[in-house]
Amino acid sequence: MKIFRIIIFITFFLSVGLTQVKYPEYISQVNEHIEFGRFGEAIDLLHKFVSLNPRIAEGYYLRGFCYEKREVYENAVLDLRRAVNLEPSNKLYNTALQKTLRDWHQKLYHRIEGYKREIAIDKNNPFNYLEVGKSYRWLEEWKDAELWYDEYLKRDEYASPDEIIRYTEILSKTGSIKKGEIILKKYVERHPDDWRLWSRYGYFTLWLGNNSNARTAFLNALKYKPFFKEAQDGLDLAEQKGYITKYSPRSFEKVFAIDQYYKRLKKDPFDDFLRFKLVDELLKENRFEEASEQLLILAPRFADSTKYVEFLEIVEVKKDSLYQLRLEETQQEFNTEPNNKETVLKLANAKAKLLFYQEAIDLLNNYIENNPNDDAPELRYTLAQYSAWNYNWEEALEQLNFLLEKYPDNPNYQLLKGQINVWNVVDLDEAEVLLHNVIKTDNENTHALLTLSSLYSWKKNFPEAEKYLKLAEQIDPFNSDLEVAKSNYEINLIAYAEYKLKEIREEAGQLAIDGFYKEAIEKYEEYFSKISSEPDITEINQYVDACVLGEEYDKALEKLDSMIENDSLNTAYYIKRAKVYYEKKDTLAALNEFERLYQEDKSNTDVKLYLAHSNMLAKNYEVALKLFNELLTEIKDEASNLSINQNLFNAKLSVADSFVGMKEYSKAKDLYRELINETSDTSMARIIQQRIDWIPAYGFSLFANNFFNAIFPDYFSLNPYAAYYADNQNLAYYNYGGSFLLGINQYIGLGANFTKNVIDGKHLGSDFTKEYTEFKLNLIIFLSEKLKLNGTFGNFQTQFEDKKKIWSAQLTYDDETNLNILASYRRTDHRIYLYSPYNLKRNYDLDHYKLNFRYKFYQTFLLQINFDFINVYDGNKGNLFSFKFGKYINPNIVLGYHFSFSDYGRKDSYYFSPQNFEIHSLWSEWELKHEDKLKAKLTAELGYSPIVNALIRQFSAEFNYSFLKNLIFSLSLNLGNSYRYDESYDYFTSYVSLYWTF
C-alpha cells in the first residue's frame, strides 16, 4: 500500500510539473511533428496536452489542424469550434474553421453525388441511401438528412441501433417527434437491452407529453445502465422534479469510466490492466455479458490468475441470479399474455440466457403453431438461432429457409445459414454466396469474415482463408473467435501438405491394387521425393511390392539397398530384400541371404519358410523338405494364429511340391488331397487338383500307361477332302482323296494320304483330260505347341507314264492369333501346279519353294508376305510375290493394300506364265465368326493390273464348323474375275474337307 501511495504521489507530482513546466516544449514538439508531416504523433501528443490544458485554445486548434490534414473532418471541425469558442476573436482559428468547413462540405457534396449515381445503378441497396443521409447530417442540412434516412430505413428493416440513434438526432432537429417516437418504440422492443434507445424513447415520449411512458422508458434505460446521465436527467424531467442546474461549460465532454475505458482499449487493445479495470466497472454496473466478453479476451493470458478467476466467479454467479430473476419476471408477463408475440420472445430470450434452449425452442414453436398466419420473422430468426445453439441444425435450417424465401436479402438470415453450413461442412458453395452477400452489405461483419475464412480453409483455398482472417483481425483484433479461426487456419495449412502427400500415397496404392504397377511405382517415387523424412517400412514394403509385381526388381533392390545404408540394423529391410531376390528368381542371392538371416534368428518362421522355398527354387529338395517338416512342427504349436495357419498350409503345399520334385508321387498326392480337404478357398482347391492331375503316372499306373502307350497311339485322325477349280476357258480341275494320321505320342504323328487329281479339258478333245494319282507317307513332328515340321514322301502316277517320286518338307509356326510363318519345299509333277489342258502330255518335275509370313501387330495392323519360287524342269523358272498390309478398322475387319507380282523366265504357251505381271488391289478380310463351334471369314479384293489394263476382282469365303469337339467340317469358296475392255477371265475354286480326330 505504501508503495502504491508513493507511486500515486510521484505520478501526481510529475503530472503537475508537466502542466506547468513543459507546455512550450509540448507545443514545440507538436510543431516539429507537424513540420515533418507526422500528424498521428502530433495528435497523440495533443491528446495529452489538451487533457492537461483544457482551456488553452491552441491545443484544440493544432489538433483540429492535424485532423484536417488527415481528412478526419468531423473531429477537425469539432476541435476548431472548441478553439473558436474559447477565443472567439482569434482570426486564425476562425479562418481555419471556415476553410475546414468549406473543404469538408465540398467533399460531402461530391460524396452525395457519388452515392446518388450508385443509387441510379442499384435502387435497392440501402447502404447508398444511408451514406447520403449521413452526409446531409454532417452538412447539418437536417431536412434532407431526414429524407434520405427515411429512404434508407425503408430498405433496411434491420438497421442497427446506432443508426436509429443518429436518425432520432436528426428528427429532434426537424421536429418530427411523433415519427421518432414510433420508430423508437419499435426498436426498444427489438433491442430491449439497449439503454440508449430507451433513453431516447423516453425523451421523445416526454416531448409528446406522455410523462408516464417516458418515466418507464428512463427507468428501463437506468435498469441496464444505472447512472446514465442522459436518462437520469430525463427521469427527473418526466417526474417533474426540481431541477438544479450548475454551470458546467464542458459537460458535453463528460465521459463515464466504462465508455472511457472502451475508447482507450480501442486505441490500445493490449492494455490488459485497463481491461481488468473495465471488467471491474462493468461488474459494478451489473453489465455481466459485457464483462464476460472482456474476460474471454483476457482468458488466454490470465486464465490462471486470481483476479481473473475471482471476476469469472462473480460473473457466473451474478449472471445466473440476474437471469433467473429476469426469467421469473418475464414468466409472469407471459402468464398474463401467453399469445403476445413480444412476451413470448422475451420469455424465450430469458430461458435461452439460462441455456434452457429446448424450452425456449418449444415456446417459440408453440407460438408459430398457434399463429399460422403470422410470419413472425424476428421470432423465427430467434428460433433458428436457438435451434442452432442446441445442435438442432435441421430445425434451424427449416426456419432460415422459410425466412430467406420471404426476405432473401436479409443479411442476418444469410449469415446464420452460411455459418451453419460451414460449421457442419455442408453446401459450402451455397454458404460462400450467402456470406459474400453479407459482407457486401456490411464489409466489417467479423462473423461473416471469420466464417468465410473457415469456409476457405475447408475448401483448401488458403490464400482466401488468410485474406478474410486478416480482414477480420484488422477490424476486431480482440474478437474472441479470431484466435480459434487463426489456429484452425494455421493447423489446416500444415495438415494440407500432409493430406496432399497422403493423397499421392493413396493414389499409388490404388494404382497398384488396380494392376497399374508402372504408374504406381512412379507415384510412390513422387511421394518419396516429397516427404521430408525417410519413408517408413510399410511404405517401403508397398513400393517394393509394386516393383515386384511390375517386375521392376532392380528398382526394388535399389530402394532397399539405400534403406539398409541408412538403417543398417533394421532386419526388416534385409528380409524384404531377400524376398525380392527370391521373386526375381535370383536363386543364389535369395538362398545366401535367407540362410544368413536364418542363422541370425532361427525363430523367424517367415525367414525359414522363404529359406525352404529358396531351396526348392535351387532344387535342393532334401533341404527344403527338412525345413518344411521342421516348420510343420514349429507352426503347429501356434495353430491358433491365423497367419501361421496360412504358412502351415503353404508349407504343406511346398512339401507336396518338393515330393513331386523328388518323384515321390504317392506322398505328394496324399498331401495334396489333405490340403484340398483343408482349404475353404475353392479356387485354391482347383489349383491343387490341377497339380494332382499333373502328377505323371507312377507305380502300377506308370506300368499300365507305358504298356498301353506302346500299343495304342495317342490319337488318330481321318481327313477326307475334295477340291474343284473351273474357269470360263473350259478348264476344270478337281481332286479328291483322304489322309489319316496316327499320333505315336504327343510329339510325333505318322500317316499317309491318297489323292486323285483330274484335269478336265474335255471340250478340247479326249487328249485334253487326264487323271493322276498321288500316294504319300506323312510324318509330322510337333517341335512345340506352335512349331510343327511335316514331311511327305511318295509316288506320282498316271497312265502310260512311269511312276515318279514326289516329296515335300514343311515347317510351320502358328500362334493362332498374331503370327503365322510357313516355309516349305515340295517336289511334284509340274501339271499339278501349273493347271492347263495343253500341258497334259508334258512330263516335267517341279520344285516349289514357298515362304509365307502373316503378322498381326498392336492388335491394329496386319502384314502378310508370301513368296513362291518355281523351278520347272522344262528350263523355266518363276516367282510370285505378294505383299498385303492392312489396318483393323474394328476387331474383326481388316482393310488394306495388296500388291502381287509374278514373273517367269519365259512366257510358255503350255501354261500360264506371265512376265512382270503386277496387280495393285484394295483388299479386305472380315472375320464373321471366331468361336469354338463356328469360324467364318470373308475376303474381298478389287485390283488393277496396269500391264494388261485389267480390273481384278476376287471374293472368297471360308467356314469351319465343329459338329463335335473332334469333328470339324471345312469349306472354302473362291470366285475370281479379271476384266479388260475386250475380254474377261472368270474362275471358281472350292475346297471341302472333314477332319476327324479321336
Place this chain on the structure above:
Amino acid sequence: MKVKYFISLLALFILFSPQSLAQFKTKNVGIEGNKEEIQKFIKVLKSNKKVRIAHYGDSTIQGDIISEYLRQYFQEKFGGKGAGIVEAKTLNPLLRKSILLSSSNDWENASIRELTTKKFPIGIAGSVASSSDNSWVKIKSSGRFKNLDDYTNIKILYSNANSNSKVKITTDSKADEIKLENKNKISQVNYVVNKTKNVSLDFINSKNLFVYGISLETENGIHLDNFPLVGNSGVSLLNITESVLNELKEFVTYDLIILNFGINVSFPNKNGYKVYENKMVEVVNHFKKIFPDASFLLVSTGDRIKKIKSTFKSDPEVFSVLEAQKEVVAKTKIAFWNLWEMMGGENSMVSWVEHKPSLALKDYTHFNDKGGEYVAKMLFEAIMNEYNK
C-alpha cells in the same frame, strides 16, 4: 581439472540441449466412472455367447481407425470373424483400409452426418442408403486383417422392398438370388456360406429399397461395428428414432456401446458445453432405453492442439469438453475411459505427431492407422483388466 571441465560441459549440454516440446509419455489408464456398467459386458464375454459392440465416434474413428484393431484384438481372443455392419454407401470408402468397399453411384444416401432434409428412416449406423433399380455393393478383403476374412454370414438389414425385389449374393463359393420381403417394417436377409472373403450384392428391382447396413459376421464370437459420424459431436445420435431402433433391435442387439466423441465440440456458443452435456445425457438415455442390457462406455476426447503464435498447445476447449464428458458419465452412471489422459494429457498430441513413426496426422487432431492401433491396444487392455479381475 580435465574431468571437471568435461563434467561441466556435459551438464551444460544436458541443460541446454534442444528438447522436443512434448515427450511421448502415455499412461495406462483404466476404466473409470461406473465400473459396474462394464461388468455387464464382461459377464457376456465370459459366457461365450455371441457378442456385439457398437463403436460410435466422430472422424477419430473414420475409416475404421481404432475400431479395426479393437475388433482384431477382441476376435483374436474371443473368436468371430468379419467386419460387422458396413454401410451400403459410405462417405469416402477409400479411407477404410480394413475392407475394400465399392458401391454403384446410383445409391441415394441420407445420414445424420449431413444436414439433410430428406426424411429417410435413419438406421443404426446413423445413415440409410436408398437403392435404385439395380444398385450394387461389393465388399472385398483387403488382406490386412485376417480376422475380417472367412466370415460365414452375410446379413442385410432393409425395408421398403417391393414385391419383385431380389438380391443376388455372390460369394467366393456360391451365388444365389434371394427374394426380399415386402413388409412394412425392417427385415433381414441372413445368407449363410461356408466361408468367404469377398461378397457382391446386386439388388434387382429394388428401387427405393432402404438398406440400413450389411453385416459380415460369423454365428459365434465377437463383432464390432464401426459407426463414424464425421464432423459430429455425438448429439445427432438423437436423430436415430426410437421406432427405427426398436425395429432394428429384432436383428441387431448390442452388449457394449462405445461413444467416442469430442473433437467437434467447440461451438456454436461459449456456453455450449452445458448444452452439449445435457444433450449427451439425452443420447445415452435414448440408447439405454432401447438397449437396456448393454454396457455403455464413454471414451473421452483425445488431446487436440491449437496453434498460438508459434507454439502448439492443447486447445483450452479440450478441458471444457473433458469436464462436460465427465459430467455426462456421472449423470448417466456409465463407464468412462480417459483417452486424453492415456495420450499423456496436456500437449500430448504434439508428441503423437512428432513420434517416429508418426501416430497422428499433422492436423494435430486425428490419429493415423498406427495411432489408432495404439489407442485400440490401450483400450483393449483397460477392458481386459476388468475382465481379468
